[in-house]
Amino acid sequence: MGKKVIVTGASRGIGxxxxxxYALAGHEVVAISRNLSRLEFLKKECSRLNSKSxxxxxxxxxxxGDFETDLMPFVSECFxxxxxxxxxxxxxxxxxFTEISSEELERVYRVNVSSVFxxxxxxxxxFSEEAHVLNISSVGGVQGSVKFPGLTAYSSSKxxxxxxxxxxxxxxxxxxxxxNCLALGAVQTEMLEEAFxxxxxxxxxxxxxxxxxxxxxxxxxxxxxxxxxVSKSTP
Ligand SMILES: NC(=O)c1ccc[n+]([C@@H]2O[C@H](COP(=O)([O-])OP(=O)(O)OC[C@H]3O[C@@H](n4cnc5c(N)ncnc54)[C@H](OP(=O)(O)O)[C@@H]3O)[C@@H](O)[C@H]2O)c1
Numbered sequence: 685m686g687k688k689v690i691v692t693g694a695s696r697g698i699g700x701x702x703x704x705x706y707a708l709a710g711h712e713v714v715a716i717s718r719n720l721s722r723l724e725f726l727k728k729e730c731s732r733l734n735s736k737s738x739x740x741x742x743x744x745x746x747x748x749g750d751f752e753t754d755l756m757p758f759v760s761e762c763f764x765x766x767x768x769x770x771x772x773x774x775x776x777x778x779x780x781f782t783e784i785s786s787e788e789l790e791r792v793y794r795v796n797v798s799s800v801f802x803x804x805x806x807x808x809x810x811f812s813e814e815a816h817v818l819n820i821s822s823v824g825g826v827q828g829s830v831k832f833p834g835l836t837a838y839s840s841s842k843x844x845x846x847x848x849x850x851x852x853x854x855x856x857x858x859x860x861x862x863x864n865c866l867a868l869g870a871v872q873t874e875m876l877e878e879a880f881x882x883x884x885x886x887x888x889x890x891x892x893x894x895x896x897x898x899x900x901x902x903x904x905x906x907x908x909x910x911x912x913x914v915s916k917s918t919p
Pocket of ligand 1: 692693694695696697698699716717718719720722744745746747748771772773774775795820821822823867868869870871872873874875876885889
């Protein structure tokens with residue numbers, strides 16, 4: 685049966701491909717990001733792939749937007765219950781440690797951590813009994829992984845997302861909800877190009893989206909509170 689899915693960071697990269705694949709497979713999606721024209725293009729792409737696709741798009745800023753007054757009423761209009769929340773939106777700053785401003789640090793943490801905290805919190809009453817919250821982190825946020833200079837704000841925020849996932853799984857362990865986190869390696873997207881110009885990733889956004897979609901549906905059978913590294917590149 686078709687699932688009711690929310691995907692953040694849907695305007696490009698992995699999120700864009702993910703929404704297309706959910707739509708193609710007959711799932712209903714609320715797609716969130718700031719860039720409305722890209723979201724409208726995404727919606728058109730989805731109906732081209734599946735004329736019966738149900739994709740609802742909303743331009744919403746995870747940093748400055750008002751979750752209670754702008755985002756949640758939209759979600760409630762689309763869905764009575766939500767089966768899958770993919771916290772995929774991400775923000776990056778690539779700069780030497782001493783040059784990262786407070787504003788840049790705050791923006792990265794608000795997109796990568798606080799907005800996930802807030803959205804998941806507000807979604808709790810709307811989750812179906814066996815809902816799956818899937819957080820998209822990075823290999824750089826995993827303890828003991830290879831680290832790269834310039835990514836202190838980004839990678840430490842992704843480590844916070846790893847911790848948040850584990851805490852949520854513990855706090856809700858008596859329920860049927862699942863909380864998991866995929867720590868991705870290099871995927872060919874605009875974000876990667878910004879972080880590592882000229883680097884060619886071994887995995888495309890489309891390939892990674894296929895994996896994420898499958899894991900979002902089947903993962904809870906085997907995993908809860910787990911951080912899985914999905915990477916062919918860094919150890
Ligand atoms: N690509 C990689 O190699 C790689 C590796 C490890 C982990 N990841 C993680 O995978 C996820 C997807 O990455 P990607 O490479 O596809 O990134 P991307 O191409 O940069 O896309 C990021 C998405 O997040 C959205 N976003 C950013 N700031 C936002 C804000 N303030 N409010 C709402 N939406 C916002 C962007 O939409 P708007 O600009 O339209 O708002 C965009 O759709 C991220 O969490 C990233 O950290 C990626």
